Amino acid sequence: MKYLYTARSVAAETFRESVKNRFFTVFAVFAACAIYASLLAGVMAIEEEARVLSDLGFGLMELMTLAYALFHAAMAIPREMETKAIYLVFSRPVSRPAYMLGKAAGLYLLGAFMLAVMAAIHLSLLSLRGFPPCAAYFNIVACIWLKIVIIISLALFISLFSTSPVSTMVISAVIWTLGHFTPEARFLIEKAGGFSGALLKGAAWMIPDLQLYNLRDAPLSASGGWFQVFYAALWALAAYGASVLLFRKKEF
Amino acid sequence: MKRVIVSIDGAGKIYHLRGLGRKMSVAALSDFTLDIFEGEILGLLGLNGAGKTTVMKLLTGLIFPTSGKVSVFGLDPREPRAKNSIGFLPELPYFPPHNTPYGALRYYGLLSGMSGSAIAAALPVVMEKVGLAPHAAKKISEFSKGMLQRLGLAQAVLHSPELLVLDEPVSGLDPLAIHDMRALISGMQAEGKTIFLSSHSISELEKICDRVIIMAGGHKTLSVERKNWETAPGALESLFVEAVRR
Numbered sequence: 001m002k003y004l005y006t007a008r009s010v011a012a013e014t015f016r017e018s019v020k021n022r023f024f025t026v027f028a029v030f031a032a033c034a035i036y037a038s039l040l041a042g043v044m045a046i047e048e049e050a051r052v053l054s055d056l057g058f059g060l061m062e063l064m065t066l067a068y069a070l071f072h073a074a075m076a077i078p079r080e081m082e083t084k085a086i087y088l089v090f091s092r093p094v095s096r097p098a099y100m101l102g103k104a105a106g107l108y109l110l111g112a113f114m115l116a117v118m119a120a121i122h123l124s125l126l127s128l129r130g131f132p133p134c135a136a137y138f139n140i141v142a143c144i145w146l147k148i149v150i151i152i153s154l155a156l157f158i159s160l161f162s163t164s165p166v167s168t169m170v171i172s173a174v175i176w177t178l179g180h181f182t183p184e185a186r187f188l189i190e191k192a193g194g195f196s197g198a199l200l201k202g203a204a205w206m207i208p209d210l211q212l213y214n215l216r217d218a219p220l221s222a223s224g225g226w227f228q229v230f231y232a233a234l235w236a237l238a239a240y241g242a243s244v245l246l247f248r249k250k251e252f
Numbered sequence: 253m254k255r256v257i258v259s260i261d262g263a264g265k266i267y268h269l270r271g272l273g274r275k276m277s278v279a280a281l282s283d284f285t286l287d288i289f290e291g292e293i294l295g296l297l298g299l300n301g302a303g304k305t306t307v308m309k310l311l312t313g314l315i316f317p318t319s320g321k322v323s324v325f326g327l328d329p330r331e332p333r334a335k336n337s338i339g340f341l342p343e344l345p346y347f348p349p350h351n352t353p354y355g356a357l358r359y360y361g362l363l364s365g366m367s368g369s370a371i372a373a374a375l376p377v378v379m380e381k382v383g384l385a386p387h388a389a390k391k392i393s394e395f396s397k398g399m400l401q402r403l404g405l406a407q408a409v410l411h412s413p414e415l416l417v418l419d420e421p422v423s424g425l426d427p428l429a430i431h432d433m434r435a436l437i438s439g440m441q442a443e444g445k446t447i448f449l450s451s452h453s454i455s456e457l458e459k460i461c462d463r464v465i466i467m468a469g470g471h472k473t474l475s476v477e478r479k480n481w482e483t484a485p486g487a488l489e490s491l492f493v494e495a496v497r498r
Binding site: 002005006009010013016017020021083084085087088089090091092093094095249251252 | 309312313314315316332333335336338340342344345346347348350351355359360362363364365407411417
């Protein structure tokens with residue numbers, strides 16, 4: 001119980017700090033401008049305006065949330081260590097697993113909040129142009145959030161051993177990119193034999209399959225999306241477990 | 253005979269530093285032994301790199317001893333019950349600048365396991381005690397160094413700990429802020445708290461401490477009681493110079 005109470009306090013503080021950060025306003029304004037700028041591309045698409053507006057909007061929502069959430073995930077713990085704010089946390093009866101959970105939960109919440117704000121902007125644009133949102137609109141937004149959950153969990157883990165927040169962001173961005181090509185990568189790995197094939201097969205397990213969440217290209221499977229939820233939870237749990245192991249003996 | 257509340261027995265601490273393909277070990281503390289008695293103000297005096305902060309971090313469970321034993325109220329400093337009995341003010345504490353002092357203190361109160369109602373009751377009292385009540389509505393970004401230090405002290409005493417560990421509490425403060433901080437520390441001793449503080453400033457420790465430990469190169473070189481430095485020619489300064497040059 002105390003574990004959850006502490007995690008909730010850390011999560012609320014992490015969320016509050018991220019939203020009150022001056023970059024948040026810049027991101028929000030930029031996101032709104034970018035989503036509304038897709039009007040231009042929509043007009044040029046003539047008959048496909050609805051699809052272009054919809055796809056560009058989703059793409060921008062995903063990239064904006066990814067950039068901001070990754071920025072915060074990469075900084076969350078290193079910054080507290082650098083400013084020594086972490087002294088005030090761990091000189092108190094705060095368990096390290098609860099702290100890690102709180103940090104992750106606060107960032108998941110930040111991702112959800114950003115997506116909600118940008119979805120509202122996007123829906124207002126679609127309604128302005130007289131297009132109804134697609135039937136799977138909220139499923140698509142939920143899938144974007146699940147991807148963000150996976151990448152935030154991995155970024156938090158990487159930030160515990162990487163040399164700087166920039167390297168955390170770069171490694172996470174590489175994982176994000178590779179995650180969208182796992183089906184292709186698996187196909188190529190199957191073709192490769194011998195030791196290198198076995199090595200690549202092992203490495204492929206370290207990359208989440210983010211293509212599972214691309215509902216714009218493929219509709220939800222018969223599981224109704226529960227597989228995607230389970231898959232994201234599994235990756236988040238694995239990253240959390242590894243982070244706790246790494247953080248357990250860390251000194252400040 | 254007063255109760256021993258902190259006991260450090262032959263503690264050592266080695267930091268392992270990693271560079272480009274190199275691994276280096278630095279002994280920050282060696283065979284350090286210390287008892288802190290209930291109700292006293294104990295000062296830790298030493299040059300930069302003497303190991304003062306290492307001792308404070310060992311007490312607060314932020315680092316772990318490489319050798320020896322540390323106990324706080326008879327417990328391992330990493331145990332939640334031990335941590336709940338300690339209030340820690342690190343050197344130059346950091347608080348999120350967009351927050352208000354109430355917001356920051358509320359967060360630290362929650363982390364100390366206080367209920368919402370207990371925090372609400374303690375906040376005005378603590379803010380008044382450290383002299384921040386008139387600045388409660390300000391953002392932390394508007395705070396001076398002295399006000400930040402007061403806020404640091406407020407978060408340390410919020411959960412009513414029995415032991416206060418203060419790392420360089422007057423570092424970088426102006427003379428008036430130092431005077432106020434000294435009064436605050438003395439007031440806390442009068443309330444029955446035990447205070448363990450480190451400083452570079454000999455004159456500061458002379459004014460408020462009952463006992464001073466002098467450190468050099470990770471070792472305890474001398475333990476002096478008030479009556480000793482008050483009667484010594486050249487007071488605490490001469491004892492310090494002699495001890496660190498030994």
